[in-house]
Amino acid sequence: MVSFVIPGRPVPKQRPRAGKNGNIYTPKKSRVYEETVGWAGKQVFKNPYDGPVSLQVKVYLAEPGGDLDNYIKSIQDGLNSIAWRDDRQVTRLKAGLFVRPGVKERVEVMIQRL
Numbered sequence: 001m002v003s004f005v006i007p008g009r010p011v012p013k014q015r016p017r018a019g020k021n022g023n024i025y026t027p028k029k030s031r032v033y034e035e036t037v038g039w040a041g042k043q044v045f046k047n048p049y050d051g052p053v054s055l056q057v058k059v060y061l062a063e064p065g066g067d068l069d070n071y072i073k074s075i076q077d078g079l080n081s082i083a084w085r086d087d088r089q090v091t092r093l094k095a096g097l098f099v100r101p102g103v104k105e106r107v108e109v110m111i112q113r114l
Contacts, residue, residue, distance in 0.1 A: 002083070006040045006075070006107040010059050012066030013073035030074060037078025040109075049084050049113055054092035056110040061099045068097040075107060083111050 011033035014026070026034075059071045072095055076087035084090070091114060 001110060001112040002044050003108070003110040004040055004044045006037055006109065008036065009105040010061065010065070010071050010107050011074055012070030013077065014070075033074055034078035037075055037107075038082050041079045041082040045083050048081055049089065049111070051089065052091040052114040053084055053089050054110075054112045054114055055090045055094075057093075057095040058108040059095070059097045060103050060106050060108070061097070062101055062103050062105055064099050068095055071095075071097070071107070075109065079109075079111075 011029055014030045055072075055076070057072055057075055059068065065071075072093070076090060080087055
């Protein structure tokens with residue numbers, strides 16, 4: 001099992017947007033957070049896992065924010081090609097959202113091969 005912490009306020013995955021030219025893109029705030037997630041993952045993963053994995057995510061917020069499933073999507077997308085080759089490999093998921101005033105905002109991640 002591998003565990004690590006993604007420091008700072010988590011960012012829920014935002015819906016894709018259409019640019020003026022009609023191209024679809026991921027909003028900058030989501031893209032930057034996914035890069036932060038990837039950086040944290042690179043500190044503990046040398047190579048991505050093959051095969052099914054279990055993902056456990058604990059999201060800590062000082063005040064209410066987005067939906068838990070959108071936080072999870074940011075984490076999964078940020079760890080593609082780092083913790084696993086594709087987030088379709090996540091076949092078991094356990095997640096929690098904890099809102100407590102004054103808490104140090106972060107995400108705790110645990111990943112295990114199945």
